[in-house]
Amino acid sequence: MIRLAESKDIEFIMSLLQQVNNVHAKGRPDIFIPNNTKYRPEDIENILSDSSTPVFVYTENEDIPLAYCFCIIQDHTESCHLQPVKTLYIDDLCVDEKKRCRHIGKQLFEHVREWAHNNGFYNITLNVWNCNPGAYGFYQNLGMSTQKITLETIL
Numbered sequence: 001m002i003r004l005a006e007s008k009d010i011e012f013i014m015s016l017l018q019q020v021n022n023v024h025a026k027g028r029p030d031i032f033i034p035n036n037t038k039y040r041p042e043d044i045e046n047i048l049s050d051s052s053t054p055v056f057v058y059t060e061n062e063d064i065p066l067a068y069c070f071c072i073i074q075d076h077t078e079s080c081h082l083q084p085v086k087t088l089y090i091d092d093l094c095v096d097e098k099k100r101c102r103h104i105g106k107q108l109f110e111h112v113r114e115w116a117h118n119n120g121f122y123n124i125t126l127n128v129w130n131c132n133p134g135a136y137g138f139y140q141n142l143g144m145s146t147q148k149i150t151l152e153t154i155l
Contacts, residue, residue: 001058001059002056002057002058002059002107002108003056003057003059004054004055004057005055005056005065005068006048007045007048009057009065010041010045010048012064012065012068013055013057013065014037014039014041014044016068016094016096017037017039017092018035018036018037019096019097020038020094021034021035021036021037021038022034022035023132024129024131024132026131027129027130027131027132028129030154038092047070052072052073053070053071053072053073054071054073054115055068055069055070055071056069056071056108056111056115057069058095058104058108058111066096066099066104067093067095067096067099067104067105067108068092068094068108069090069092069093069108069109069112070090070092070093071088071089071090071091071112072088072089073086073087073088073089074087074088074089083122085122085123086120086121086122087121087122087123087124087125088112088116088121088124088125089124089125089126090112090124090126091126093108093109093126095108105138106142109142110142112124124144126139126144
């Protein structure tokens with residue numbers, strides 16, 4: 001089952017946020033702090049109460065979440081330089097590392113894609129760190145393609 005996240009899911013979400021952060025910290029220790037998270041529990045509570053930031057969770061037995069997908073609605077309909085469309089930005093998608101290879105991530109992504117389509121969005125976007133080629137391949141296999149590339153120089 002896939003549903004919108006609730007306050008009761010925050011503890012689970014925090015554990016997955018740490019898993020994601022640790023993947024990034026391993027690949028980019030110059031940027032990410034190991035064993036940390038990008039949100040605090042109170043941040044997640046605020047996100048869950050904001051209709052412009054839907055968070056979906058994949059659950060199985062006893063309604064225990066196994067994966068999440070943080071989304072941000074980007075409305076460009078009033079933009080001066082962009083086409084007047086709505087974009088659904090996936091801020092984060094994670095499947096519990098103990099539950100991977102069961103197509104949970106694909107099911108969650110397809111649910112989010114259908115939700116976006118049914119709610120009049122033009123596209124879905126997301127960012128993938130270069131140090132995470134598995135995630136890049138996962139999204140390519142779902143039909144996503146590169147929209148833009150961020151470059152850096154370390155000083």
